[in-house]
Amino acid sequence: CFPSQVVWDTLGNRQFCSYKITTKTQNFCRNEYNLTGLCNRSSCPLANSQYATIREEKGRCYLYMKTIERAAFPRRLWERVLLSKNYEKALEEIDENLIYWPRFIRHKCKQRFTKITQYLIRIRKLTLKRQRKLVPLRRKIERRENRREEKALIAAQLDNAIEKELLERLKQDTYGDIYNFPIHAFDKALQQQDAESESESDAEAEEDDDEDKREFVEADDSDLSDFEDMDKLETSSEEEQEEEEEVEKKASHPKSKGKTPLKGPARRKRPYIEIEYEEETEPTTKTKAA
Amino acid sequence: AGDGSGPGGSAAAEVGEPPAPQRVLFPPTFSVSEIKNKQRRHFMFLRWKQQQRKEKLAARKKRRKEREALGDKAPPKAIPKTIENQRVYDETTVDPNDEEVAFDEATDEFAPYFNRQTVPKILITTSDRPRGRTVRFCEQLSSVIPNSHVYYRRGLALKRIIPQCIAKDFTDLIVINEDRKIPNGLVLSHLPDGPTAHFRMSSVRLRKEIKRKGKEPTEHVPEVILNNFTTRLGHSVGRMFASLFPHDPQFIGRQVATFHNQRDYIFFRFHRYIFKSEKKVGIQELGPRFTLKLRSLQKGTFDSKFGEYEWIHKRREMDTNRRKFHL
Numbered sequence: 244c245f246p247s248q249v250v251w252d253t254l255g256n257r258q259f260c261s262y263k264i265t266t267k268t269q270n271f272c273r274n275e276y277n278l279t280g281l282c283n284r285s286s287c288p289l290a291n292s293q294y295a296t297i298r299e300e301k302g303r304c305y306l307y308m309k310t311i312e313r314a315a316f317p318r319r320l321w322e323r324v325l326l327s328k329n330y331e332k333a334l335e336e337i338d339e340n341l342i343y344w345p346r347f348i349r350h351k352c353k354q355r356f357t358k359i360t361q362y363l364i365r366i367r368k369l370t371l372k373r374q375r376k377l378v379p380l381r382r383k384i385e386r387r388e389n390r391r392e393e394k395a396l397i398a399a400q401l402d403n404a405i406e407k408e409l410l411e412r413l414k415q416d417t418y419g420d421i422y423n424f425p426i427h428a429f430d431k432a433l434q435q436q437d438a439e440s441e442s443e444s445d446a447e448a449e450e451d452d453d454e455d456k457r458e459f460v461e462a463d464d465s466d467l468s469d470f471e472d473m474d475k476l477e478t479s480s481e482e483e484q485e486e487e488e489e490v491e492k493k494a495s496h497p498k499s500k501g502k503t504p505l506k507g508p509a510r511r512k513r514p515y516i517e518i519e520y521e522e523e524t525e526p527t528t529k530t531k532a533a
Numbered sequence: 534a535g536d537g538s539g540p541g542g543s544a545a546a547e548v549g550e551p552p553a554p555q556r557v558l559f560p561p562t563f564s565v566s567e568i569k570n571k572q573r574r575h576f577m578f579l580r581w582k583q584q585q586r587k588e589k590l591a592a593r594k595k596r597r598k599e600r601e602a603l604g605d606k607a608p609p610k611a612i613p614k615t616i617e618n619q620r621v622y623d624e625t626t627v628d629p630n631d632e633e634v635a636f637d638e639a640t641d642e643f644a645p646y647f648n649r650q651t652v653p654k655i656l657i658t659t660s661d662r663p664r665g666r667t668v669r670f671c672e673q674l675s676s677v678i679p680n681s682h683v684y685y686r687r688g689l690a691l692k693r694i695i696p697q698c699i700a701k702d703f704t705d706l707i708v709i710n711e712d713r714k715i716p717n718g719l720v721l722s723h724l725p726d727g728p729t730a731h732f733r734m735s736s737v738r739l740r741k742e743i744k745r746k747g748k749e750p751t752e753h754v755p756e757v758i759l760n761n762f763t764t765r766l767g768h769s770v771g772r773m774f775a776s777l778f779p780h781d782p783q784f785i786g787r788q789v790a791t792f793h794n795q796r797d798y799i800f801f802r803f804h805r806y807i808f809k810s811e812k813k814v815g816i817q818e819l820g821p822r823f824t825l826k827l828r829s830l831q832k833g834t835f836d837s838k839f840g841e842y843e844w845i846h847k848r849r850e851m852d853t854n855r856r857k858f859h860l
Binding site: 398 | 615616617661688690733735736756758760784785789791793795796797798800802804806808811812814816824826848852
């Protein structure tokens with residue numbers, strides 16, 4: 244009997260083979276010289292005295308061959324041939340080296356070689372693209388940063404800071420004429436003398452600026468009094484700024500009057516005595532975001 | 534009692550003092566940590582601690598009595614120490630009158646913006662395959678920043694996107710990095726060759742998660758508040774944020790975007806304000822909120838391998854001192 248046949252009868256079918264992996268549907272062979280990866284009579288490198296494989300190392304493909312003559316010399320058993328980088332040339336080299344070899348081995352070698360070159364191409368393409376670098380999170384550091392962030396948030400007192408900044412800007416006249424609060428010193432003194440709580444009637448009573456009304460309406464309907472108007476009245480004497488309900492009804496007028504707020508040419512005359520209150524939106528806008 | 538007198542007795546034997554728990558006198562060179570026996574050492578430490586506390590209480594009482602006795606003439610109370618008070622003085626703190634800094638800022642990459650030569654146009658994108666939260670956050674962010682556009686990433690390399698953006702006249706690029714379905718990083722790059730800042734983003738709250746919020750932000754250009762950016766680095770970062778928004782805010786809109794720096798954490802909030810009177814203003818929060826912590830500032834546009842870094846957060850050096858901040 245041929246030795247290969249004996250080997251197959253023992254290892255392949257009956258007894259234990261350490262390279263064999265059995266699954267429900269198929270048997271695999273873990274041997275690194277196996278051509279197909281399956282455990283078959285024709286693919287087992289142990290059970291075939293004449294065998295060939297393709298293996299790749301560091302991106303280059305080699306053809307490994309085993310013949311009966313060298314069966315007694317395990318160290319020289321596998322002969323290695325470097326294949327050319329050119330695909331067609333390499334196929335020819337395989338054909339040359341495996342001339343007169345069984346069809347099965349030749350065919351499977353070429354198939355394996357094709358597969359290997361394909362995956363090598365893929366690797367090269369992927370390394371050119373962006374490679375995502377995974378940076379591990381350190382638990383202690385994350386916890387520490389979260390804690391410090393909370394404490395910083397408490398120390399920041401954001402609402403107060405924002406309000407202070409806005410009031411500063413109001414005082415420094417960055418808003419110009421939109422808001423009708425008397426910002427001149429004389430009026431400030433007057434207001435300071437008054438009580439803290441400024442109700443509408445109070446404010447109206449003490450204003451001597453010829454203003455008819457005091458708006459707690461969202462900076463709408465701001466009547467420019469005469470004396471505040473002085474520097475802005477080049478165009479017409481009694482034009483007033485008008486900011487309609489576009490601020491409230493944003494859905495309806497997205498950008499109708501959204502031009503320059505202060506001195507835009509689109510001003511409209513309004514009847515002088517008219518107090519408008521937008522009830523629906525006032526309460527919401529007046530609540531502070533605590 | 535036995536335990537108390539034992540260690541006390543031995544301490545007395547060592548030190549030669551009466552073992553009275555009330556008034557324990559130690560020679561100045563003695564320290565509790567020199568006792569080798571853990572039990573005794575612990576006991577002596579507790580006694581020392583009690584003594585300290587008593588002394589402190591007595592001192593406080595005395596001070597209070599003095600203060601009451603003096604009445605109006607009492608010296609003002611001492612200012613309590615806070616981390617901001619105790620902050621290590623940073624030598625790069627910008628003096629408002631510094632000419633060098635002013636000159637630098639007149640000639641840096643943001644000068645065209647501050648001279649009103651360019652109008653900001655922002656491109657907002659994410660990392661690959663953003664999940665729902667990130668997408669919604671991007672949309673909300675683009676509603677907050679005027680003249681901004683959201684584009685899907687689709688696996689494109691940043692280095693290729695950037696020349697295209699420059700060609701299409703974008704001035705800034707924001708990339709929101711996502712991890713496990715939440716946004717956790719922000720890369721802000723000023724486009725025509727400007728600095729790139731990489732932040733760690735945390736505490737992201739979308740609009741619906743904010744309690745007592747207002748309505749949607751409108752299209753008006755908001756004002757910008759930048760708080761507490763004191764050092765030179767803070768100044769550059771602050772200018773980066775300022776250059777995201779168009780230079781002329783529309784005061785009709787009464788919206789304000791705030792970047793508040795506290796202990797190196799930058800809090801972003803978006804509010805609508807209304808002046809109830811000259812001294813009172815009400816604010817109502819709309820829009821998303823998030824916190825940023827600067828990780829690195831790089832001179833050119835985004836290039837992680839070959840870029841020249843102006844500042845990187847080095848954990849071992851910068852995190853050790855709790856009173857030293859960099860922004």
